[in-house]
Amino acid sequence: MRFQLTEDQRELKTGVRRLLERRFPREALRAAVDAPGGLDRELWRALGAAGFFALALPETAGGVGLGRPEAVLAFEEAGRALLPGPLVATHLAAGAVPGAAEGEVVVTAVAGRLVEWLDAADVVRGDATGAVPLRSVDPLTPLHRVPRAAAAGPLAVLLTAAEQLGSAVRMNELAVQHARTREQFGRPIGAFQAVQHLCADLLVRAETARAAVYAAAVTGDPGDIAAARLLADEAAVRGARDCLQVYGGMGFTWEADVHLHLKRAWARARRNGGVTESEELLAAGLLS
Structure with missing residues (x-):
């Protein structure tokens, strides 16, 4: 496909x-x-x-x-x-x-x-x-x-996953932008390997979630949607946490937007039965 x-x-x-x-x-x-x-x-x-x-x-x-x-x-x-x-x-x-x-x-x-x-x-x-x-x-x-x-319908779960994907993508953008402009020890923090690894992990999780969410949108299969939801939730929550690490202390301040994405990702993760419902659906499919 x-x-x-x-x-x-x-x-x-x-x-x-x-x-x-x-x-x-x-x-x-x-x-x-x-x-x-x-x-x-x-x-x-x-x-x-x-x-x-x-x-x-x-x-x-x-x-x-x-x-x-x-x-x-x-x-x-x-x-x-x-x-x-x-x-x-x-x-x-x-x-x-x-x-x-x-x-x-x-x-x-x-x-x-x-x-x-x-x-x-x-x-x-x-x-x-x-x-x-x-x-x-x-x-x-x-x-x-x-x-x-x-119980939530599959489409509600899929659209929630799409919102989580959007947050994950935005977190990757903000992390990379900050890594390129914020300087420490006379050079951008993006020059340091530890920060590069965080940004790379952000990208991988976001793109993996994107592939799963887009595929589920095409197939409409409940199992595909459940898998997309799990990957998108992880990409949004862990992505926001990693973006906070890239920002350092600034990321925890009220003025930064990173904490808003983390809080919204947490709230969405509890929507429509939370990830547990998707995990149970996938587990039932594997057992059958």
């Missing part, structure tokens, strides 16, 4: 990145972190107008008419930009919940035993009875815990 992106897919990926750079630049991210004020409805409607939530919805139903691979590319860019909100739930609700595709309605879902952005949502899919607020490690992912776990 060939997993090279088509010209249209590359243009879609570039278009989503430019949209997010324009509507949710770093300044907007930092403002949201420093002064959390709930979900940005204007940004949500802009995403809907751009077709972000309706990518996989058939054209006959008012959608863009694309498929899983294109949705994965869009969610990869959302993960790279740390775009907040119940993106996966709203995307999956397009066509089923009026207004979700257009970004006029915010939809969240019970995923495992967690619900993201419950207070900001107009519609909750699943049973959120007895939800209790949690103190989230991620300042831009408010969480509630529900008493009963809910």
Whole structure:
């Protein structure tokens, strides 16, 4: 199989990145972190107008008419930009919940035993009875815990993996950029072998996860999706940790963005039943 992106897919990926750079630049991210004020409805409607939530919805139903691979590319860019909100739930609700595709309605879902952005949502899919607020490690992912776990569908798991992939890619970019510009002992820290090894590990994990996520988007096989989820979670979490090491003490400061990616990666890793559900699915497949 060939997993090279088509010209249209590359243009879609570039278009989503430019949209997010324009509507949710770093300044907007930092403002949201420093002064959390709930979900940005204007940004949500802009995403809907751009077709972000309706990518996989058939054209006959008012959608863009694309498929899983294109949705994965869009969610990869959302993960790279740390775009907040119940993106996966709203995307999956397009066509089923009026207004979700257009970004006029915010939809969240019970995923495992967690619900993201419950207070900001107009519609909750699943049973959120007895939800209790949690103190989230991620300042831009408010969480509630529900008493009963809910199983996640394969597409929700795949899109979560795509977001994790986006974070892993961004961590690699930031680490390499810092290694090239930060100097110690009269030369860039990227000249030191220990830093080179960290950057190389970042790249290998990100590219391995990319191959798995893209392949799962093509096949749609639950086992492939579970494997992609495990690799993407590892690439995002370990990638952020290694990027912190490249940054040194600066990476732990509030002003750096690295800790935000680590915290979001932790939060995503608990979504949709967490990695345990994917591990159990793969183990069941091997035993059978």
